[in-house]
Amino acid sequence: MPEQTRAAAAAAIETRHLTKRFGSVLALAEASISIGKGEFVALMGASGSGKTTLMNILTCLDTATSGEVWLDGVDAAGFDEEARREFRARHIGLVFQQFHLIPYLTALENVMLAQYYHSVTDESAARRALEEVGLTHRLDHLPSELSGGEQQRVCIARALVNEPPLFFADEPTGNLDEENESRVLDILRRLHADGRTIVMVTHNPVLGGYAQRIIHLQHGRIVS
């Protein structure tokens, strides 16, 4: 077994001395973390602590200036843009704070869009994903006809539909009221119980408490 694959076998996500610079600004400094398969981890820190930068690198939306990134057993640091795109489509589920649904597609079509860029669309699988987040009755509604909580649940269904091994949520309840926050957290806990690896970015300590483990960042460094 090659060394690279051995390293991957131990963790779903592993970084070594990960550094990211934006010009003269050091956004991430020598960050080394390891997240096991099936683990539910919260990345926490104040604004500007580097948690979003770390998440962008872990989701292959951005690249590191230096250091190693291992995702689901693969060395992602050497990916070119096409490889990052391909990896995102196949291995990563993403949930955003602002939901980012296509406004002119229905809930069902928004979920199917992820399938479209992954491989082929499968309406019944998309329906099941929306069923899982309790939106069977909203399949044909446009995002503008859904509440914030419902939009976020569509976003979660879209992230789940291709059954990616890595699930990332960036402030998933940041724009939600208490009731919807609790619903979304329930879904995340259920996904965790099903054995998915979940990384959640949040600055909310209460929310962080739902995770198995919290990684704290401060000024671009891992502090605990």
Add this chain to the structure above:
Amino acid sequence: MAVSRMTGVLLMRALSVRNQRVLVVFLALMVGAAIVNALVSVYFDIDIKMSRELRTFGANFYVGPAQAHTLPEADFDAVAAAAPPGLVEAGSPYLYGTARSELERIALAGVRFSALKRLVPYWQVEGDWIGVDFDDRNAMIGRTLAARLAVGVGDPLVLVKDGDKRTLRIKGVIDAGDASDSLLFINLPLAQAWLEKPHTISHALFSMMNREGEVEGFAEQLRGGHPEWTVRPIRKVSSNEGEVLVKIQGLMGLVSIVILLLSTLCVNTSLTAIVSERQREFALQKALGAADGAIIRQVLLETLAIAVAATVAGCLLGFVLAQVLGQTVFSAGIGLRAWVVPITFALSLSVAVAAAAVPLRRIMHIQPAAALKGE
């Protein structure tokens, strides 16, 4: 198949939500297509139309003897036969001479009457034209000569020669405003017999379509092959005609280019605005794993769908516009040419693709991480 369905859903929904911007792109492309379609139709019709218009000034091609005073009549037919198809609109041999009438000596011209109406359409004729070449019982007379002889339409005119008499009836009195006003026009064989010059003509006049200077080319060809002839395009008509045609066609080409450029700019501006508005949407698609090529294909498909619809509408509008131009300028319709449609499509779709080039490049530079950052 399912992928195609999603492509269709994305296409139709994306077009339906941005009505105003899509309408602007549609109108810009439609107006461009309509004007280009109309101008291309007129462009290819104008030389024929202009030639016909200028034909009303009379003959524009002369063939006469270089040294002698006459030509064999067969030379006229040789010229007509050597002309490229469609070049000769009308032509007639002319044989001039003098004869005695009962009243005084007169100048006459033998012609082929059947060609006269098309050869000298500017003649004002009181009475009737003689329509057939073989009519040797009627004659046409210039108004000056008619006044001098005090004859009018329906009157007989008697030619006299060595005790021989030939009575002709005046069928039409000509007001040409030139030397024709002093001539008696009779059938060519009769003139040849009366003047005792069988199978002989003085010269030949033709009315030719001046397509892209073909007349001058034909004259050169005849001069090279027949040094015994004097061949001369009548420049006051054919040369001016060519210049006017070139200028008008150049103007139309220029207007078409300007319209296409304006159309491109307008479509480009609208597409840039659309791409800018949809930046987050494209960033999200990239985040979900869409390749740049897939998004570019999607936007290009949307643009081409608008362009095809706009070009179809533009072709219909352009045909109407061409008819308006034709009626206004030439008092005649512009022919429907099927091949103008693919030209319009090619130009219109090129405009759409050219206009989309810069906005499409912007899509490639969208960074999902930056574009999807928090509000």
